[in-house]
Amino acid sequence: MGSLQQREENGEASVVTEETAISISPGSIHGFESLHRLLEANLKPQIFQEVSRLLLGLNCGRPLERICLPEAATSLSAENNFDLQAFSFHADKELLRQQRVVRVGLIQNSIALPTTAHFADQKNAIMQKVKPMIDAAGASGVNIICLQEAWMMPFAFCTREKKWCEFAEPVDGEATQFLQELARKYNMVIVNPILERDVSHGDTIWNTAVVIGNHGNIIGIHRKNHIPRVGDFNESTYYMEGNTGHPVFETAYGKIAINICYGRHHPLNWLAFGLNGAEIVFNPSATVGELSEPMWPIEARNAAIANSYYVGSINRVGTEVFPNPFTSGDGKPQHSDFGHFYGSSHFSAPDASCTPSLSRHRDGLMVSDMDLNLCRQLKDKWGFRMTARYELYADLFSKYLKPDFTPQVIVDPALQKKI
Amino acid sequence: MGSLQQREENGEASVVTEETAISISPGSIHGFESLHRLLEANLKPQIFQEVSRLLLGLNCGRPLERICLPEAATSLSAENNFDLQAFSFHADKELLRQQRVVRVGLIQNSIALPTTAHFADQKNAIMQKVKPMIDAAGASGVNIICLQEAWMMPFAFCTREKKWCEFAEPVDGEATQFLQELARKYNMVIVNPILERDVSHGDTIWNTAVVIGNHGNIIGIHRKNHIPRVGDFNESTYYMEGNTGHPVFETAYGKIAINICYGRHHPLNWLAFGLNGAEIVFNPSATVGELSEPMWPIEARNAAIANSYYVGSINRVGTEVFPNPFTSGDGKPQHSDFGHFYGSSHFSAPDASCTPSLSRHRDGLMVSDMDLNLCRQLKDKWGFRMTARYELYADLFSKYLKPDFTPQVIVDPALQKKI
Numbered sequence: 001m002g003s004l005q006q007r008e009e010n011g012e013a014s015v016v017t018e019e020t021a022i023s024i025s026p027g028s029i030h031g032f033e034s035l036h037r038l039l040e041a042n043l044k045p046q047i048f049q050e051v052s053r054l055l056l057g058l059n060c061g062r063p064l065e066r067i068c069l070p071e072a073a074t075s076l077s078a079e080n081n082f083d084l085q086a087f088s089f090h091a092d093k094e095l096l097r098q099q100r101v102v103r104v105g106l107i108q109n110s111i112a113l114p115t116t117a118h119f120a121d122q123k124n125a126i127m128q129k130v131k132p133m134i135d136a137a138g139a140s141g142v143n144i145i146c147l148q149e150a151w152m153m154p155f156a157f158c159t160r161e162k163k164w165c166e167f168a169e170p171v172d173g174e175a176t177q178f179l180q181e182l183a184r185k186y187n188m189v190i191v192n193p194i195l196e197r198d199v200s201h202g203d204t205i206w207n208t209a210v211v212i213g214n215h216g217n218i219i220g221i222h223r224k225n226h227i228p229r230v231g232d233f234n235e236s237t238y239y240m241e242g243n244t245g246h247p248v249f250e251t252a253y254g255k256i257a258i259n260i261c262y263g264r265h266h267p268l269n270w271l272a273f274g275l276n277g278a279e280i281v282f283n284p285s286a287t288v289g290e291l292s293e294p295m296w297p298i299e300a301r302n303a304a305i306a307n308s309y310y311v312g313s314i315n316r317v318g319t320e321v322f323p324n325p326f327t328s329g330d331g332k333p334q335h336s337d338f339g340h341f342y343g344s345s346h347f348s349a350p351d352a353s354c355t356p357s358l359s360r361h362r363d364g365l366m367v368s369d370m371d372l373n374l375c376r377q378l379k380d381k382w383g384f385r386m387t388a389r390y391e392l393y394a395d396l397f398s399k400y401l402k403p404d405f406t407p408q409v410i411v412d413p414a415l416q417k418k419i
Numbered sequence: 420m421g422s423l424q425q426r427e428e429n430g431e432a433s434v435v436t437e438e439t440a441i442s443i444s445p446g447s448i449h450g451f452e453s454l455h456r457l458l459e460a461n462l463k464p465q466i467f468q469e470v471s472r473l474l475l476g477l478n479c480g481r482p483l484e485r486i487c488l489p490e491a492a493t494s495l496s497a498e499n500n501f502d503l504q505a506f507s508f509h510a511d512k513e514l515l516r517q518q519r520v521v522r523v524g525l526i527q528n529s530i531a532l533p534t535t536a537h538f539a540d541q542k543n544a545i546m547q548k549v550k551p552m553i554d555a556a557g558a559s560g561v562n563i564i565c566l567q568e569a570w571m572m573p574f575a576f577c578t579r580e581k582k583w584c585e586f587a588e589p590v591d592g593e594a595t596q597f598l599q600e601l602a603r604k605y606n607m608v609i610v611n612p613i614l615e616r617d618v619s620h621g622d623t624i625w626n627t628a629v630v631i632g633n634h635g636n637i638i639g640i641h642r643k644n645h646i647p648r649v650g651d652f653n654e655s656t657y658y659m660e661g662n663t664g665h666p667v668f669e670t671a672y673g674k675i676a677i678n679i680c681y682g683r684h685h686p687l688n689w690l691a692f693g694l695n696g697a698e699i700v701f702n703p704s705a706t707v708g709e710l711s712e713p714m715w716p717i718e719a720r721n722a723a724i725a726n727s728y729y730v731g732s733i734n735r736v737g738t739e740v741f742p743n744p745f746t747s748g749d750g751k752p753q754h755s756d757f758g759h760f761y762g763s764s765h766f767s768a769p770d771a772s773c774t775p776s777l778s779r780h781r782d783g784l785m786v787s788d789m790d791l792n793l794c795r796q797l798k799d800k801w802g803f804r805m806t807a808r809y810e811l812y813a814d815l816f817s818k819y820l821k822p823d824f825t826p827q828v829i830v831d832p833a834l835q836k837k838i
Contacts, residue, residue, distance in 0.1 A: 032469075035470065035473050035474075038466065038469070038470065039458075039462075039470065042462055042463065042466050043458075043461055043462065044461065047457065047461050050451070050457070051454065051457065051458065054454050054712065054713070054716075055454075056713075057713025057714070058713075059709055059712070059713055211829075213831045213833055214833075215833050217831070217832065217833060219829060219831045219832075220829040225808065225811070226806045226807070226808065227806060228801075228802070228806070229802050229805075229806070230800060230801050230802060241806075241808065245811075245827050246815070246827055247827050247828070247829050248826060248827065248828045248829070249828075249829050249831070250828050250829065250830040250831060250834060251831050251834075252831060252833070252834060255828070262806070265724070265725060265801065265803055266725070266803065266806070266807060267686035267687075267689075267690060267721070267725050268686075268690070268807065268808075268809075268811075268812045270686075271686060271687070271812075272811075272812065272815055275815065275819050275826065276826040276827045276828060277826045277828060290478055293473065293478070294473070294475075294476025294477075294478055294771040294772065295476070295724055295771045297473075298717055298720045298721050298724065298771070299721055299724065299725075301717045302686070302717050302718055302721035305684070305714055305717065305718065306684060306685070306686050306718075352711075352713040352714045352717070353713065381649060382647075382649050382684065383647070383648050383649060384684055384685065386648075387645045387646060387647070387648070387660075387681070387685070388645070388685060388687065389644065389645065389660060389687075390687075390816050390819060390820055391820055392644070392664075392687075392691075393687045393690075393691065393816060394813065394816035394817050394819075394820055396665070396691055396694065397809050397812060397813035397816060398813050398817075400694050400809060400813075401809055401810055401813055407667065407694065407695040407696045408664050408665055408666050408667065408695045409666070409667045409668075409669050409674070409695060409696060410630075410638060410639040410666050410667070410668050410669065411638075411669040412632045412636070412638045412668070412669060412670050412671060413636065413638075414632055414633075414634050414636060414671070415669060415670075415671060
C-alpha cells in the first residue's frame, strides 16, 4: 500500500485502517491526512477511544456519531477525489421547543490551474472544481454551506502585486451568480467569501462574505473586521478593516455570522457576533502551517465554548506558487510559494466537543448535523452571559481608549524602594 | 506491573516507558496519568514526535525542552510521591534587551485528611503536604509559584453548608503567614489563593488570591471576578463577584495577574489582565472531569495566544467526600462526593506552545523557564493589540448594556414575507 502520502498521490481512497497503519519519517511530517486518522491508525482501539474523548471533547461516554451520506454524495467524493466526512452533534430534547436540527457544510479547496494561467480561466476552473462538492452537499440535504476565504482566486496577497486585484468582483458578481443558481437548486443558504470590488465607493477593495439565501437572493454582506500584518499575509496592502459591524443573518435555517480568517485571533470579534445572537459562526480562512497550525484547533473551539454557539472553521488547502518571487520579511531569500495551506476544516460545538478535521492535503466537504437548541441549553447550563459583568469591561475599554490610560498595576513596595 | 492505576495505588513511580505501555479497559478511563504520557507509551517515537508537535504547538521543528532539576528536588518528589515535571519555553534573543528568563512553578494537591477531621487538623495537614512541594520548588530555584484555588481547604461548596466558611481567613491569616516564611526563605514570589474573610467589611467572604513578594511582604490581593452557578459549583451561595478590578502585580520577577477558576471561561477577564500589562497570568482552579475536562486544554492556551502572555493553569486533584450527602441539581440521587478533580496543571505560552500536563491523579509540581521577552515578541509579530479596534467594542458594550439593546440582525426578506 505504501505511505498515506503515496496513496494520496496515486488518488487512492484514504480510509486508514489498522492494517494500513503508516510510519512517518521525520522528513515527511505532512504525510498524514489528519491528527485523528493518524492516531486512529496507530493506537489500539480502546486507547484511541480515550484519546478521542479528550481531544474531541466527547464527554459523558458518548461516542463520535458519524452520519451515513447518500451514495450520490460518496460517489462524487470518490470520482473527484475530495475528502468527505459527516458527523452529528448531540443535544438534549426539550419539552417546550421542537428540535431545530440543521445540516451544515464546509468546503475547502486548492486552486485548479497554475497562477500563470489567464485569470478568467483560473476563476472558472476553481468554480468547476468546487461544483461537485456543492452538488454532494446538495445530494446530502445540506441546509447551509460556507466556502473558504476568497475561494475564487489564489491567495496572492503574499506577492504585494496589485494585478491580483483583477480577481475582485462586486457583491452580485460572477461568483455570487454562480452560487445563487446552486442555492436555488438545492434550497441551500450559501456563504460566499470573495474579494469584493466596491464600485459605488471608488473601486474600494474589501474582503467580504456574501450571504445568499436559500431562494438564491442576496441577504446581505459582512466585511472582514481585522486585517493581518504578519508573515506573507500582506492583506493590509490590498484592503482595509471592514465597515459592516458584526451582523448576524437570520436565514431560513438559523442565525449565522461570519468571522473572516484573522478575526479568529480576536476574542472580541467572536464575542460581538455572539451578543448579536449568532447560533453558527463560520470562519472562512486561508492560513499556512508553520505560522498558525498550533493555534488552529484552539481558537475556534474556545469561541464556541465562550459564546455558546457552533463554529465552522474552513482553511484552504495545498501550496500556491506565484510567477514572480517575493521575500517574506523573515530575512530569508526570495521564493515563489506561500507555504502549505493545511486544510483541516472542522466544526466546534458550544459543549466543547468538535469533529475530526478534513484532510491536510486534499479538497474536502465536511457535513455536520447540529441542533441549534444546544446553544441556549449551554447558556442555561454555564451562565456565561449572566456572569459576564459587561459593565466592568465597557468601563475599562472607555478608559483604555484614552491616550493617557494608566494600567491597573500594583507595584511591590520593595521594588519602589530600589528605584 | 499491572495497570497504571494499580501501580499508582501501590505508590509506585509512574514513569511510563515503552515496556510499561498500558492497556486501558473502557471502565478504567481514569487509569492514565496524562494524555501526553498515554500517547508516549503507545505510539512509535516518530509518530509521537509529530503528534506532540501538533498537540503541544511545537513549531519550527523545535523539540520539547526538558529541564534537569537538582537531586534535592527529585528526591523530595520520590519521597513524597508527587509528580515533578520541568520544561523550558523558547524565545528569540533580542539586540536591545537582555533576556528576562524566570522560573515559574505550579502546585496541585489533593486534601490530606478526611473532611470529617477537625478543621484545624485538616488545614494543618494540607500545609504540611504542600510544604515539600514548595521546598522542591525552592531547591529548583523557582522565582514565582502559584497554588491552587482555596488550596487550604476541601472544595466544600458542593454541600451548600455554611459551616465550611470557618475555613475562611483574613488576607494576613494562617495560610499567608505560612507562605510568607517560605517566600522569604526561598526569595520567591508566592500566589496564595484562599477563601478570604473580610473582617473589616462585616465578615464578608471572598474568593481571593494574596500575592506575597519575594521578601515575604504582601503586595496585594485580587478577588475572583466571575462566580459559577453550574453543577456542584454552588459558589454564589458563599461569596460574591470580586471588587478589585483586574490588577497586575509588578513583582521582582515580572508582571503577574490571577484569573481565578471560572474566570477562565470569560475571554474578557483574560483580556483585561492583558490590557493592564500582565506577562504571566495564573489560573488557580478546582474543576471536575465530566464537566470541564474537554475545555481545560483549550481556554488557557487561547488566552495565552490572544493576549500575548504566559498562562499557568492549576487544578486540584483527587476526589473529596463529604460527611452529609447532597444533590447536584441533575435529577440524580444524593451522593457524597464532588467527582474527580483531574489535576492536569500545565503552562501555555503566547506562541501557542504549551507543556504537557501534570498527573490526573497525584499531587504535583510543574516548573517552567520562560523568557518574558516572548510576550512583546509575539505582540510585534502578530499585532493583535494593534488590530483589535477596541473602539468598536467599547461602543457595542455601551449599547448592549442598555435594556433596549437591539442586536444587529439582517433578516432574509423571504422570511419576513412568510411572517
